[in-house]
Amino acid sequence: MLDFFPFKKTIPFMSWGKATTAISLLTFLFSVWALWDRGLNLGVDFTGGTVIEISYPQAANLTEIRSALEETGLPEISVQNFGTSHDVLIRLPNKGEANAAETSNRVMAALTAADATVELKRVDFVGPQVGKELYDSGALALLVVAFGIMAYLAIRFEWRFAVAGMLANLHDIVIILGVFAFFQWEFTLTVLAGVLAVLGYSVNESVVVFDRIRENIRKMRGETIPHIIDDAITRTMSRTIITHGSTQIMVLSMLFFGGEALHNFALALTIGIMFGIYSSVLVASPLLLMFGVKREHFIKPVEKKEEAVV
Amino acid sequence: MNRYPLWRYILIGVTLVVAFLYALPNFFGELPAVQVSPVRTTEKVDTVLLGQVESLLKASNIAYSGVELSGNSIKARFASTDIQIKAKDTLQNKLGERYTVALNLVSASPAWLSAINAMPMYLGLDLRGGVHFLLEVDMKAALEKSAIRYQNDFRTELRGAKIRYGRISREGNAVTVHFATRDQRDEAANKLGTAFPDLTFTAEDQAEGFTLTSRLKPEAEKQVQEFALQQNITTLRNRVNELGVAEPVIQQQGASRVVVQLPGVQDTAKAKDILGRTATLEIRMVDELADPLALAQGQVPFGAEIVPSRDGGNIAVKKDVVLTGDSITDASPGFDNTSGQAAVHISLDGKGARIFKDVTRENVNKRMAILLIEKGRAEAITAPVIREEIGGGRVQITGMETAQEASDVALLLRAGALAAPMQIIEERTVGPSMGAENIAKGFNSNIWGFMAVTLFMVIYYRVFGLFSSVALAINGFFLIALLSMLQATLTLPGMAAIALTLGMAIDANVLINERIREELRNGATPQAAIHAGYDRAWGTILDSNLTTLIAGVALFWLGSGPVRGFAVVLCLGILTSMFSAVTVSRAMVNLTYGRQARLAKVSI
Numbered sequence: 001m002l003d004f005f006p007f008k009k010t011i012p013f014m015s016w017g018k019a020t021t022a023i024s025l026l027t028f029l030f031s032v033w034a035l036w037d038r039g040l041n042l043g044v045d046f047t048g049g050t051v052i053e054i055s056y057p058q059a060a061n062l063t064e065i066r067s068a069l070e071e072t073g074l075p076e077i078s079v080q081n082f083g084t085s086h087d088v089l090i091r092l093p094n095k096g097e098a099n100a101a102e103t104s105n106r107v108m109a110a111l112t113a114a115d116a117t118v119e120l121k122r123v124d125f126v127g128p129q130v131g132k133e134l135y136d137s138g139a140l141a142l143l144v145v146a147f148g149i150m151a152y153l154a155i156r157f158e159w160r161f162a163v164a165g166m167l168a169n170l171h172d173i174v175i176i177l178g179v180f181a182f183f184q185w186e187f188t189l190t191v192l193a194g195v196l197a198v199l200g201y202s203v204n205e206s207v208v209v210f211d212r213i214r215e216n217i218r219k220m221r222g223e224t225i226p227h228i229i230d231d232a233i234t235r236t237m238s239r240t241i242i243t244h245g246s247t248q249i250m251v252l253s254m255l256f257f258g259g260e261a262l263h264n265f266a267l268a269l270t271i272g273i274m275f276g277i278y279s280s281v282l283v284a285s286p287l288l289l290m291f292g293v294k295r296e297h298f299i300k301p302v303e304k305k306e307e308a309v310v
Numbered sequence: 311m312n313r314y315p316l317w318r319y320i321l322i323g324v325t326l327v328v329a330f331l332y333a334l335p336n337f338f339g340e341l342p343a344v345q346v347s348p349v350r351t352t353e354k355v356d357t358v359l360l361g362q363v364e365s366l367l368k369a370s371n372i373a374y375s376g377v378e379l380s381g382n383s384i385k386a387r388f389a390s391t392d393i394q395i396k397a398k399d400t401l402q403n404k405l406g407e408r409y410t411v412a413l414n415l416v417s418a419s420p421a422w423l424s425a426i427n428a429m430p431m432y433l434g435l436d437l438r439g440g441v442h443f444l445l446e447v448d449m450k451a452a453l454e455k456s457a458i459r460y461q462n463d464f465r466t467e468l469r470g471a472k473i474r475y476g477r478i479s480r481e482g483n484a485v486t487v488h489f490a491t492r493d494q495r496d497e498a499a500n501k502l503g504t505a506f507p508d509l510t511f512t513a514e515d516q517a518e519g520f521t522l523t524s525r526l527k528p529e530a531e532k533q534v535q536e537f538a539l540q541q542n543i544t545t546l547r548n549r550v551n552e553l554g555v556a557e558p559v560i561q562q563q564g565a566s567r568v569v570v571q572l573p574g575v576q577d578t579a580k581a582k583d584i585l586g587r588t589a590t591l592e593i594r595m596v597d598e599l600a601d602p603l604a605l606a607q608g609q610v611p612f613g614a615e616i617v618p619s620r621d622g623g624n625i626a627v628k629k630d631v632v633l634t635g636d637s638i639t640d641a642s643p644g645f646d647n648t649s650g651q652a653a654v655h656i657s658l659d660g661k662g663a664r665i666f667k668d669v670t671r672e673n674v675n676k677r678m679a680i681l682l683i684e685k686g687r688a689e690a691i692t693a694p695v696i697r698e699e700i701g702g703g704r705v706q707i708t709g710m711e712t713a714q715e716a717s718d719v720a721l722l723l724r725a726g727a728l729a730a731p732m733q734i735i736e737e738r739t740v741g742p743s744m745g746a747e748n749i750a751k752g753f754n755s756n757i758w759g760f761m762a763v764t765l766f767m768v769i770y771y772r773v774f775g776l777f778s779s780v781a782l783a784i785n786g787f788f789l790i791a792l793l794s795m796l797q798a799t800l801t802l803p804g805m806a807a808i809a810l811t812l813g814m815a816i817d818a819n820v821l822i823n824e825r826i827r828e829e830l831r832n833g834a835t836p837q838a839a840i841h842a843g844y845d846r847a848w849g850t851i852l853d854s855n856l857t858t859l860i861a862g863v864a865l866f867w868l869g870s871g872p873v874r875g876f877a878v879v880l881c882l883g884i885l886t887s888m889f890s891a892v893t894v895s896r897a898m899v900n901l902t903y904g905r906q907a908r909l910a911k912v913s914i
């Protein structure tokens with residue numbers, strides 16, 4: 001039997017409480033600082049504006065493209081390579097023009113006049129009002145998911161578990177956003193979808209550990225709560241690593257083969273998975289301890305539910 | 311203890327066969343095709359047209375591999391894109407402007423698969439290339455337009471009632487009539503109040519005189535907006551048909567927006583131009599003196615012009631315009647009260663009604679034509695005979711053969727022009743090469759990830775790992791089959807969601823396998839360990855999947871575009887994974903180990 005994690009003894013995770021709290025607090029504060037100081041590099045989905053992706057059969061000459069575009073008289077055009085030297089990304093802000101939707105036509109007309117081999121790959125034009133709406137509904141979705149999961153955990157377990165699980169996972173979300181802000185990676189709608197999926201996904205991890213804690217509370221009478229939690233974490237460790245490992249394999253595959261479109265999405269998921277493991281084990285459980293989970297919360301006749309497993 | 315009753319195996323077998331069948335069309339690829347559909351959405355396609363298309367292709371020596379009637383269009387398949395383009399040009403020339411001939415791709419899957427409604431997944435624009443527009447109807451303008459109409463109507467009404475009035479002014483949606491005396495004002499309030507039940511009137515006594523201000527009631531305001539949106543959608547649909555797009559999508563979104571998706575369209579400049587074009591309606595008198603014979607030879611009488619008529623043939627109309635489409639406030643199909651014939655009821659605004667009354671009085675028993683003018687080209691929609699003088703702005707046109715024709719004409723009268731201006735507020739264009747690239751990227755992400763996970767599972771869990779991997783592959787099949795059956799739109803984020811759900815689906819099997827190992831470690835017999843592993847893992851699997859499902863549902867509910875495509879696949883993937891990871895893998899385990907009463911060892 002191939003076994004990467006033959007833990008015979010219970011690992012004293014809870015006694016590392018001070019160190020893990022310090023790590024969490026530092027990364028969290030770092031993320032908040034990055035978000036506050038640099039802010040998210042919001043993509044065109046949220047800011048509004050025009051993004052045009054073009055491609056040339058030969059390496060693109062950015063200087064020529066820039067000078068061709070200057071003649072259109074459109075303000076604040078940014079031109080940069082995208083992925084390979086053949087691909088170019090052009091960004092234009094919405095500048096309160098009456099006919100912003102025509103911008104891409106003007107740009108393409110100018111580029112085709114300069115070099116007819118140019119190929120249009122993608123245009124995204126988002127009007128200012130749409131960008132604002134997408135931003136609002138994204139923020140709303142984040143709240144709905146957070147509260148939905150919290151309500152589910154509260155019903156399925158107990159409010160202490162719900163709050164601990166949610167705090168741990170929001171901590172992950174803030175860290176993902178913080179890293180995106182720090183590196184100024186572009187935050188698009190797809191990345192947002194990834195972040196929200198992480199929220200649902202990494203709660204999985206807390207659920208599995210919580211399930212085991214509940215089971216242990218019922219079975220291991222006479223043990224202290226910290227020891228019960230340590231045991232639960234130790235015994236779920238192997239499953240945790242393997243599960244997240246296989247999800248990470250798929251995500252890495254997206255990172256390598258998915259191209260630019262899925263690149264940031266895969267990055268968000270990678271950070272989410274890494275911190276998901278860490279926070280479920282080393283943030284959610286100490287929080288649970290802090291909230292004062294007691295045996296009495298579960299040893300009640302009404303609480304008779306099926307045994308949980310890992 | 312680890313045995314399934316026979317019915318369970320049969321059930322699993324049936325779901326596997328169904329999933330396989332419905333996933334199958336995705337692996338046949340696509341053939342170039344030409345799609346013929348009528349320009350007017352209300353026109354129906356029948357086998358006559360099918361025969362016509364076939365004989366046209368045969369006459370031009372164009373080899374086709376199949377012609378079929380599907381939905382309201384005819385699709386002809388060809389072996390190569392060269393033949394496809396040749397066929398498109400030929401058909402467009404021969405069939406004329408009544409039909410849209412568009413390039414399309416159809417599934418190359420055999421006919422028996424299409425017969426059981428098995429179709430490939432519906433690819434989003436980011437995977438097949440095309441344009442997505444979100445248009446916003448200017449509702450303020452729509453309301454103002456209706457206020458302008460009331461301005462005219464008040465004038466007519468007050469004049470008819472012989473009530474003296476001063477200025478009629480408009481500010482936004484409020485129309486104010488000024489009067490010299492209070493009595494006149496009160497009389498007018500009475501009269502207008504009964505004539506226009508959709509409006510609320512407020513009377514004010516001001517230093518410079520007495521006023522009566524009207525506003526639309528909220529429900530009437532809503533109606534005006536809905537009407538404007540519906541009319542704009544109808545107009546857009548007619549215009550898009552001209553673009554020759556194979557499968558356009560035109561949908562209302564929210565209270566004031568329209569989504570237009572044009573798969574395969576690359577010339578966005580042209581698409582924008584056509585969508586934003588304005589068409590006009592005109593009512594003119596038919597030149598009764600024109601000699602039909604001279605007409606046929608192309609001789610145009612003085613002061614008239616020849617326009618094609620919608621039912622074929624030509625008609626000579628006078629150059630003087632009686633009314634323009636601006637005067638038409640509504641047109642709806644219905645029936646004549648006395649004869650029961652199909653009819654179209656038209657409402658005109660005050661000014662239009664007055665002119666119409668005069669014209670009809672002078673031209674009884676003559677014909678008048680209603681023309682639709684687009685891109686400077688006129689077409690006669692209908693040319694009814696005037697039976698009597700028509701007053702009051704309510705016009706009824708009979709002479710249509712069927713109720714269908716009546717509703718066609720009503721639609722054209724309404725749809726000729728946009729009710730209110732529209733603006734493009736979002737555009738997403740994806741080039742054709744980009745679409746193919748995105749498919750390849752999404753496919754590669756899935757296949758490499760899947761292979762790596764499978765390799766790991768087999769090395770780590772041996773036979774049970776193999777079962778888990780087969781269950782994972784089956785999960786992939788289920789997901790593809792379900793997406794094909796529902797015809798949910800697959801986007802690149804959707805493909806990412808497939809990869810993600812596959813990665814997450816293995817979690818259930820890891821939970822089960824780890825539990826079995828633990829039971830074995832604690833000294834349970836292999837059979838008991840398998841049993842306990844599957845039975846007790848279920849609760850945890852359900853719990854952990856439900857939290858992700860909550861996220862998926864919220865994303866679907868609040869998301870738009872790419873996010874929604876991601877959410878659909880995520881939710882479906884969670885559901886299929888619960889079935890395949892637990893039930894299907896258990897069936898494999900039971901089949902392999904279940905029968906051995908004295909199982910000494912399992913490979914895990």
